[in-house]
Amino acid sequence: MGLLTPSGGLLFWMTIAFGVVFFILAKFAFPVILGSVEKREKYIGTQLDAARAAEVRIASLEEEGEKIIADAEREKVNILKDAATSRDKIVGDARETAQEEAARIIAEAKKQAQEEKDAILASARGEVAKIAIAMASKVLRDQLSDSQAQEALQEILGDEASGEKV
Amino acid sequence: MKLFLRYVLVAAIALVAPSVASASGHGGGESFSPKEMVMEHLADSYDWHIITIKDKDIVVPLPVIVRSSTGWHIFSSDKICHEGAVYEGLYIAHEGKYKDKIVEDIDGVQKRPLDISLTKTACGAVFSLIVVMILFLVAASAYKKRDEIDYCPKGLAGLMEWLISSILDSVIKPCVGSNWRKFAPYLLTAFFFIFVTNLLGLIPIFPAGANVTGNITITLFMAVMTMLAVNLFGSKHYYKEIFWPDVPVFLKAIPLMPLIEIIGIFTKPFALMMRLFANILAGHSIILSLCCIIFVTVHMGAAVNGSMTAVALLFMIFMNCLELLVAFLQAYVFTMLSSVFIGLAQEGH
Numbered sequence: 001m002g003l004l005t006p007s008g009g010l011l012f013w014m015t016i017a018f019g020v021v022f023f024i025l026a027k028f029a030f031p032v033i034l035g036s037v038e039k040r041e042k043y044i045g046t047q048l049d050a051a052r053a054a055e056v057r058i059a060s061l062e063e064e065g066e067k068i069i070a071d072a073e074r075e076k077v078n079i080l081k082d083a084a085t086s087r088d089k090i091v092g093d094a095r096e097t098a099q100e101e102a103a104r105i106i107a108e109a110k111k112q113a114q115e116e117k118d119a120i121l122a123s124a125r126g127e128v129a130k131i132a133i134a135m136a137s138k139v140l141r142d143q144l145s146d147s148q149a150q151e152a153l154q155e156i157l158g159d160e161a162s163g164e165k166v
Numbered sequence: 167m168k169l170f171l172r173y174v175l176v177a178a179i180a181l182v183a184p185s186v187a188s189a190s191g192h193g194g195g196e197s198f199s200p201k202e203m204v205m206e207h208l209a210d211s212y213d214w215h216i217i218t219i220k221d222k223d224i225v226v227p228l229p230v231i232v233r234s235s236t237g238w239h240i241f242s243s244d245k246i247c248h249e250g251a252v253y254e255g256l257y258i259a260h261e262g263k264y265k266d267k268i269v270e271d272i273d274g275v276q277k278r279p280l281d282i283s284l285t286k287t288a289c290g291a292v293f294s295l296i297v298v299m300i301l302f303l304v305a306a307s308a309y310k311k312r313d314e315i316d317y318c319p320k321g322l323a324g325l326m327e328w329l330i331s332s333i334l335d336s337v338i339k340p341c342v343g344s345n346w347r348k349f350a351p352y353l354l355t356a357f358f359f360i361f362v363t364n365l366l367g368l369i370p371i372f373p374a375g376a377n378v379t380g381n382i383t384i385t386l387f388m389a390v391m392t393m394l395a396v397n398l399f400g401s402k403h404y405y406k407e408i409f410w411p412d413v414p415v416f417l418k419a420i421p422l423m424p425l426i427e428i429i430g431i432f433t434k435p436f437a438l439m440m441r442l443f444a445n446i447l448a449g450h451s452i453i454l455s456l457c458c459i460i461f462v463t464v465h466m467g468a469a470v471n472g473s474m475t476a477v478a479l480l481f482m483i484f485m486n487c488l489e490l491l492v493a494f495l496q497a498y499v500f501t502m503l504s505s506v507f508i509g510l511a512q513e514g515h
Contacts, residue, residue, distance in 0.1 A: 026351035029305070
């Protein structure tokens with residue numbers, strides 16, 4: 001039965017020792033440890049939240065980046081297309097103007113040639129007339145060497161002159 | 167492994183043929199009493215017996231503090247702890263009601279003086295409380311030294327933090343409820359005191375090895391602490407449940423239910439006290455009894471003694487492993503039940 005009887009002296013020492021240790025631990029150890037653990041927990045919590053937010057932000061940024069890249073791609077295609085059409089247009093225009101110019105030059109050349117031809121023809125005509133007159137005068141002189149002919153001519157001329165006066 | 171099997175075989179042979187073995191053994195020499203040896207360890211004593219070498223006891227004397235009819239007496243236990251010693255009218259009774267306690271004779275009648283000696287169990291308890299205190303203060307100082315918000319402790323502080331956190335998160339917070347902060351210091355101190363004391367109790371070398379948590383006074387103290395924590399901080403709801411529970415009026419008027427509830431106030435800590443006490447006491451007794459097998463069989467011849475030593479050793483190793491588990495389990499169970507009782511008394515806060 002000795003084992004089952006509590007002893008007062010032991011209880012006394014146990015109360016003092018446990019009380020002192022409990023007091024010291026409750027005052028100096030547990031608040032420090034629990035406080036530190038809780039602080040760290042909170043810190044980790046906020047850090048996790050921040051990381052999650054950053055992740056979301058990175059995802060949105062990535063999306064944005066992809067959108068920007070897609071836009072740029074589209075823009076590139078558009079620009080290339082525009083460039084191709086404007087190139088074609090420029091080439092076409094150039095061809096057209098070249099043709100026009102060529103046509104104009106040809107026309108001018110033709111006109112000039114015509115003019116020159118006309119001038120040549122005109123001058124040739126004058127020469128021919130001069131030659132004809134010269135030949136005619138030669139013929140006339142030969143024919144007018146006799147007086148009869150001279151008189152006849154005088155008459156004609158006089159008629160003509162009078163006729164002109166009337 | 168082969169060696170191990172051979173030992174087991176030898177042990178088995180020794181077990182089936184005890185009569186042959188005892189016949190070959192020759193009794194004699196001083197008798198060894200296992201009961202005395204086990205009881206001596208389990209019971210409290212005024213001095214701390216470490217070992218006996220060739221009839222010479224090696225003992226750590228402890229202070230005896232006694233207030234007898236002639237006033238206070240403070241002296242070392244070695245003055246009183248040998249056969250027939252009487253010091254200042256005080257001696258240790260060897261039989262009767264006060265067996266193994268310091269008594270004095272007043273008018274021929276044995277009387278027990280007021281005795282607050284620092285006995286073996288008291289020293290064991292103080293020692294483990296000091297160990298607990300050092301563990302926590304060292305751990306706490308690690309945090310104070312590195313006052314950083316993201317400081318994660320290593321080593322002892324890390325171990326302590328892990329233990330504290332696991333007990334807090336798995337026992338105290340869920341069982342006590344929202345008010346856990348108020349009771350955490352007591353519950354943690356109780357857990358670590360019981361755990362460390364149980365572990366120290368398994369180490370057979372001074373200053374560990376005393377049977378502290380297997381002493382009824384210690385478990386009584388712990389149970390009373392829990393009872394105080396439950397009842398001093400009980401909510402209105404808790405007391406209403408005791409004195410005026412929601413049962414038919416005739417049950418309260420007699421008053422049957424309040425009586426049962428009031429008995430319940432005491433049975434809960436009583437269960438706490440007995441559970442811890444009995445578990446640790448049983449563990450110590452079994453290990454010691456196994457140890458005694460070696461010495462009981464010493465006169466039965468070398469074969470029996472050798473094989474029984476092997477068997478006893480195997481069982482002792484097994485029991486010690488089991489006791490390691492029990493050491494944690496009992497501390498855990500005590501803390502959990504205390505938390506549950508406190509939590510029940512906090513309902514409706």
